[in-house]
Amino acid sequence: MSYYPSCDTLAVPAEYSADKCGIFGKNSDRDVMEAQPLIYFPPQDFQAGDQLQCTYISIEQVSHTYGFIGSKPWWMWGLEMGVNECGVSIGNEAEWSNIPVNDEDALLGMDLVRLGLERAATAREALQVITQLLEKYGQGGACKYGSPRLDSSYHNTFVLADPEEFLLLETVGKHWAYRKLKDVQGISNVYSIEDDYDGTSKDIAAFAESRGLHHPGEIFHFSKSFLLMNYHFLGGFSRSQWSTRMLKEARGRLTMEGVLGILRGHYEKDTVESRWSPVSGCIPCVCMHGSEPTRTQSAATMIVAYHKSSQKELMFTCWGSMCPPCCSLIVPFYNTGYIPERLGSGADFYEDSSFWWRVNRMVSDIESNYERYHGWLEEVRSGIEEEFQKKDKEMRGLAEKLFEEKRHKEACLLLNEFTESCLDIVEKTVAELTERIEIDMKNVPGQIYRQGYLSAYWKKAGLAGSMTERESK
């Protein structure tokens, strides 16, 4: 069993956000070679008896699935995170436990994320959907492309959110416990439900007892029973503690921008020196960058900022970015059943046609000399993102009026065109910055501590051009 530091999820229940509407945020951390397209999946109807093929197993289909926006590792059926047309947001976290992972293919945690989005109209319903499927089919299977099953399998924690409530669901095998979140919380690769759960699977205490992990007669404590006590756990612990503290310091004033700032964080002005550095390459941060031996990076970021609106289409703005968020730019999406197709491609090798890979190329260029090139990014990014946020409010106001006038199509078109125009600006910025950095890289040596890792990475990803240019210096 290998350990991959992966993913951070931030939960801001309605009462703690500045506008009292709630914010869900997640960094999906995945293998550095794995593209994660963003896709819209429309609602669908099925016939009785239909089967559904998930990543490894097939299960019974339901009569209707909801439409949703999903951030999807290119090769799997499941999702890292998403938000559906009813406003249910779900993201998962990998967990390692003293209970061994299943040695048979079953549902991946990512499959359960998608099943929750397809089948649930509220966070409560998602809790039911996921726990019932978990008890019936179990969880298991390789979570990394091309990896042996037991080498990249894990248990899962889920954050299930809607505008009304945020739920934390932690699982081990077919067992689970959940807790309604009554405060802000950062969640990472470490169990955090103790004896404060609001519900558990049947006989969970007896299960723990049978494994010598619980004393009969004592109050059952989820984390104490199932936490894997080894040094890996420290990474998840420090990330979740840090993000929770950051959220608490801004409790009541939290905005999408504040949540994004934490997801872009590397313990700034805290545990290690400000900004991503060689040290934070060794200590996995909330914003994660690939390094040896931990070939994990933030592959995508999603922030669902809920709004008060009588219109379903305006119930949230889903902000998304690809690759480590400190080096990327955000784009807004709406509940209009639309994600630009150009965000939907990419696999495990560089392609010019893939937006994810073009961003990743720029990010790896920035990483070659972070102090120098991140400054170049910041010079342009802050103005662009401020404008996006300002216009997001304006566009929602205009759309609200159009909806009131029953001009539904025009309202959706306005929002979708705004998404397209933001994406155009981001694509142009990525192209210009990549070009500017790659010209500079020919003359200015990169940081020596990144050279070995990046040269090997560029070669493997098919970006040998950059590498040859760098090394010809």
Ligand SMILES: [Zn+2]
């Ligand atoms: Zn970063």
